[in-house]
């Protein structure tokens with residue numbers, strides 16, 4: 001299934017510090033709701049993203065992907081947990097966050113909403129350069145830097161777009177302008193929230209190829225937020241599967257998607273159109289409201305393994321014993337599931353790690 005045509009070839013020209021690392025540990029984000037209950041949008045989320053790799057954060061709508069992405073750049077404040085950039089805790093002062101966003105850029109979910117309708121393409125892309133005062137120290141003019149960023153995002157000739165407004169662009173062009181605006185400040189990490197969900201299939205491929213090219217040529221680290229496992233398979237080096245505010249399975253993409261361990265990952269994968277050799281597993285009901293996180297394993301009310309009797313040896317634990325937060329350690333293939341733990345303890349050969 002991986003689409004080799006998306007992977008660009010050519011020599012690497014590294015411009016990014018490949019040791020750069022952004023990590024979240026035990027992140028909890030709560031939102032008050034009108035009913036007076038608290039929505040636990042993140043309930044112990046761990047994740048690490050490093051320069052030079054593409055990590056896909058996948059999960060159904062409402063699993064907490066955007067909340068985690070926003071938290072990673074300091075737009076949402078967690079009630080507990082820690083975010084570290086290059087080993088140091090996030091500095092939440094205005095100055096600290098500005099410095100972080102010089103290196104970690106977020107491309108928002110909705111390109112039309114994210115671009116100011118009254119700003120031309122030129123102004124949108126130049127904004128970051130001006131905020132971070134990057135023109136003076138670059139030795140180039142602002143126009144040259146804006147043009148270079150648009151070219152890097154595949155918008156050529158860049159000058160032809162300078163004076164256009166968002167409503168005069170196609171969906172794919174708008175997405176590229178957002179990416180260009182992020183690239184203009186020469187970040188080390190790019191967090192892209194659903195970068196292609198609103199685009200046609202042909203444009204999707206182009207944007208995904210662009211993200212891979214940026215990884216290979218600039219050493220950029222990319223966190224791609226998506227609900228599409230097929231997309232993750234095509235571009236990600238690693239994958240983290242989220243369910244109801246937590247990562248439930250994580251590891252190298254190839255391992256997670258050829259040998260998924262968590263019943264949730266197995267179900268998501270079974271309905272990817274390209275996985276036609278798998279029997280589709282249709283999950284019961286919707287993802288629960290985060291004001292009412294189920295006891296025990298948070299996935300238990302919808303778990304096909306529990307419903308079918310496959311998880312009978314651990315059924316009490318599934319319903320009553322909560323699972324530890326899955327570590328964000330970027331190495332290895334890990335999964336938070338009583339059944340997987342039980343199988344490992346009874347037959348360590350059965351489950352790969």
Ligand SMILES: Nc1ncnc2c1ncn2[C@@H]1O[C@H](COP(=O)(O)OP(=O)(O)OP(=O)(O)O)[C@@H](O)[C@H]1O
Pocket residue numbers: 031032033039040041059060061062063064065066067068227289290
């Ligand atoms: N500002 C907010 N106030 C109240 N609840 C919120 C807020 N933001 C997010 N939530 C809730 O937190 C949960 C996670 O939302 P989030 O947007 O992070 O999910 P997502 O995985 O990005 O979903 P999607 O795929 O639909 O974009 C949802 O139940 C959502 O309703």
Ligand code: SF4
Pocket residue numbers: 262263264297298299300303304305306311314318336337338339340
């Ligand atoms: S812990 Fe139990 S309920 Fe949860 S995913 Fe594993 S088998 Fe299913």
Ligand SMILES: [Mg+2]
Pocket residue numbers: 065066067109193
């Ligand atoms: Mg979202």
